[in-house]
Amino acid sequence: MTTLNHPSGNAGCISQYDPQALPVSAAQAIVLQWVTPLAASERVPLREALARVLAEDVISPIDVPAHDNAAMDGYAFDGAALADGSGHLSLAVTGKAFAGHAYSGEVAAGACVRIMTGAPMPAGCDTVVPQEHVSAQGDIIAFEANIVRRGANARRKGEDLARGGVALAAGRVLRASDIGLLASLGLVEANVKQRLRVAYFSTGDELRLPGEPLEPGCIYDSNRYALGAMLQRLNVEAIDLGVVRDDPAALAATLKLAAETADVVLTSGGVSVGEADFTRTQLQTLGDVSFWGLAMRPGRPLAFGRIWSGGRPGAGRAALLFGLPGNPVATMVSFYQIVRPALMAMAGAQAQPVPLVPALSDQPIKKRAGRTEFQRGLARRDDSGQWRVAPTGSQSSGALSTMSEANCFIVLAHEAGDLDAGDAVDIMLFDGLV
Incomplete structure (x- = not known):
């Protein structure tokens, strides 16, 4: 279902399989309209x-620095002695200065102070000649005046x-x-x-916890573990509400509990059109729906809105809700592209879009125009320094192994069609994101 209503309104919906499904950029903009950054703070x-x-x-x-100081080991002196920057300069060493132990006197013309990196510049000095450029005979040093300019190798106060x-x-x-x-x-x-509070849970009678026996027709719950890990990277207060079976009453009770205890609620599964997909109906009952279904692959059946702990719009405490798809890669793509920017904004963080890097595709890529695709890719630099990328195999939204193998998303624009080998694409590197 898709709705383009104002955040405060209730939703009317059209089929999530409508060809006019909401573009990713529009969904991201709508979500940010609903976001209110947290006001509370704390000292840590x-x-x-x-x-x-x-x-x-x-x-x-x-x-910072709190005083003028030497940027390297050498000899501090008045740069006026460099005159026109030519000739051979000789200076008398009158003392030493170390970091934490300043030279207390004033350095006269024709003299210098042996100085170490970080030591305060002595009074009357504004230049440091590096020690490797100096020849020393007793307390006299000599160097060519043209190897240093006035003010060199000194850090200034502030x-x-x-x-x-x-x-x-x-x-x-x-x-x-x-x-x-x-x-x-x-x-x-x-x-x-203060940390954003995010409650999350999985839905489905078929889900089993890792370590439990796996009956015929059942699968292990990977989504909740992936969501927990992604939330941990964002340093939010994550509230794991476990697995909710395919029962409308149980789902409603969990959603109301989540709205009571968290700022944001994430669910996985139950947002498609199956007879046991109850999340969408509960969202309509408990809150406001903004959109349902995106022009995105994977991650099309994504729901976004607001739910209320009191069981109806306006009753009790409100929380934003993201109903994520059940397929594991679709869950992760939806989180990174739709949920993550919203959580960062709610947490009060400055907008920091993840940079896209231009690359060339190593092979043809099938792509249908009219939706944004995030394919799993393996990127590398060739001998010329050019980024190149290839899909990591199956792009099925259930193939978590190819997500684990990938080091980037290949971002294929909404309007793009099939690509040939050598065509330009954008990649979103996982380093710093995943």
């Missing part, structure tokens, strides 16, 4: 801040960050380098958004 120690979302700008309390400047902007997902930066400012904690 730096060691617990990795992958959390900054709730406010971090203003530098100090200059050069990296000025006191009062924005060190990191609100909405940033903190990386290891950011944690180091915050520590370099003398900060011991960060103000971050």
Whole structure:
């Protein structure tokens, strides 16, 4: 079913198999219209801040560096001595400066100080000549004036960050380098958004847990494990509600519980048109439907809307719901292309689209125009540095092995048709995404 209504409205629907199924770009835009970023924040120690979302700008309390300092080992002196940059220069060494141990005197004209990387620049000095360019005789050094320019090899106070400047902007997902930066400012904690709460569960009488006996007609529940792992990468508070059998009452009770305890609810299975596919009917009963069915492969039978813990629209607590397909690769593709951007936005993160890399297809690819396809691919660089890619075998939405083998999605645009070997495609590398 597909609906293009405003977030606050109720849905009228058309068949999810309609040729006018919602394009992926339109679905992504609609989902973001429904998203309200979390307002609550908390302060956490730096060691617990990795992958959390900054709730406010971090203003530098100090200059970085805090003082002019040497960028390498050598000799600090007044660069005015270089004059016109030619000739042989001799300087008298009057002392030493180390990181954490500054030279306390002022360096006179014609003199220099032996200095180590990170040591404060002595008063009267603005230039460092590297030690490898110097010849020394006792307390006298000599070097060619043209090997260094005035001001070289010295870091200036506030050069990296000025006191009062924005060190990191609100909405940033903190990386290891950011944690180091915050520590370099003398900060011991960060103000971050509270974790998004995401409840998830699988549906289906045929599902068994890994380790259980597998009866005829049954399969192991892989989707819940994949969803849990993908959520873990996003550093959300994931709430595993297990497996819900094909029973409308049980499904309704679980959906209401999920809406009561989480900001977002993810289900897998039950959103197609089978007689036991109850998720779609419960979503219509418990909440608002935005769209049902995308022009996307895999992942066409995807439902999106809002459910209410009170059992009807407007009653109790609301949560966004993504009804993901039951086939495992379709579940993962739907998560990365539709759910992940929404979760990042709800968590308060700055928009960071996953970059697409141009590549050439190593082989012909069958593609039907009118839908966006995300084929599993194995990308490599050839001897010229050009990215090349080939599908990893079966593109069935149930073939999880080819998803595991892949290192990228081959992104085939909505309007594209069949491709020949050598045609240009875009790839979305898994590194940093999956």
